[in-house]
Each structure stands twice: as structure tokens, then as C-alpha cells.
Amino acid sequence: xxxxxxxxxxxxxxxxxxxxxxxxxxxxxxxxxxxxxxxxxxxxxxxxxxxxxxxxxxxxxxxxxxxxxxxxxxxxxxxxxxxxxxxxxxxxxxxxxxxxxxxxxxxxxxxxxxxxxxxxxxxxxxxxxxxxxxxxxxxxxxxxxx
Numbered sequence: 293x294x295x296x297x298x299x300x301x302x303x304x305x306x307x308x309x310x311x312x313x314x315x316x317x318x319x320x321x322x323x324x325x326x327x328x329x330x331x332x333x334x335x336x337x338x339x340x341x342x343x344x345x346x347x348x349x350x351x352x353x354x355x356x357x358x359x360x361x362x363x364x365x366x367x368x369x370x371x372x373x374x375x376x377x378x379x380x381x382x383x384x385x386x387x388x389x390x391x392x393x394x395x396x397x398x399x400x401x402x403x404x405x406x407x408x409x410x411x412x413x414x415x416x417x418x419x420x421x422x423x424x425x426x427x428x429x430x431x432x433x434x435x436x437x438x
Contacts, residue, residue, distance in 0.1 A: 306337065310344075311351060312390065315383040318357060318375040325371065348373060356382055 310332060317323050317331065325345055332339050348371075351357045356379035361369035375383070 312386050315356060315375060315379055318373055319383055322372040322374045
């Protein structure tokens with residue numbers, strides 16, 4: 293087994309989780325970068341300002357956040373990030389996805405495998421209607437079109 297590549301994990305997975313976290317808190321109240329840094333660190337994420345501030349700017353360019361500068365001189369103005377209507381829509385979609393993912397990855401994983409129902413197809417794949425069988429148990433061919 294290879295050692296965990298923390299930069300790859302951060303770039304490919306954690307960055308997205310941080311975005312969800314930021315949207316969640318911005319829905320509750322305006323957030324500032326320094327507060328977001330401390331909040332993410334409180335959850336065990338070692339994120340630098342050089343990672344966070346470009347992330348906030350991207351989220352703003354995507355229309356998920358809107359920032360307003362307040363106080364201080366021009367170079368040191370505190371930026372308050374507020375959730376936009378588009379951001380609220382994105383957050384609603386993400387909450388559903390996270391709930392489904394949590395159910396499958398955490399809750400179902402806690403159930404012993406033998407107790408889980410056998411699933412042959414992914415839940416999003418619809419099954420084709422089963423062909424009917426005749427009395428001998430053989431599948432009937434569909435009626436000829438003509």
C-alpha cells in the first residue's frame with residue numbers, strides 16, 4: 293500500500309468539502325476569511341490563507357457568494373462573504389447529495405454486510421421490464437410487429 297498523498301487528497305476531495313462547509317456557514321451569517329480559517333482548523337483541516345482566499349474568490353466568481361468590504365484602509369479591508377440566491381440553490385443540492393452519501397458511506401457501512409439486502413444494480417439505473425414466462429418456464433418472445 294502506498295502512503296497517503298495529502299496534497300492529492302486535498303486537491304481532489306477536501307477542497308470540495310471545504311466549499312460545502314463555507315456555503316453552509318454563509319447561509320447562517322456573513323463570514324470572513326479569518327473566521328473560515330479558524331473554523332476549518334477547528335475541524336482538523338490545516339488550510340492556509342493562500343488556499344482559502346483564492347477559493348473564496350472562485351466561489352464569488354461562480355455566483356455562490358457575494359463579498360462586501362468594510363472598515364480599515366483599502367489594503368486591509370475585511371471582506372464579508374454572504375450567500376447568494378444561486379449559492380443557496382447549490383447548497384440545497386449539496387445537502388441532498390451529502391445526506392445520500394452519508395447514508396451509504398457511513399450508515400450502510402455500519403450494518404454488517406450479511407444483513408444488507410443484495411443490490412444487483414445501482415439505484416439510479418432503472419430496470420427494463422422483465423420478459424414474461426410461459427407455463428414451461430421459458431421466456432416468451434415479444435409479439436411480432438406488423
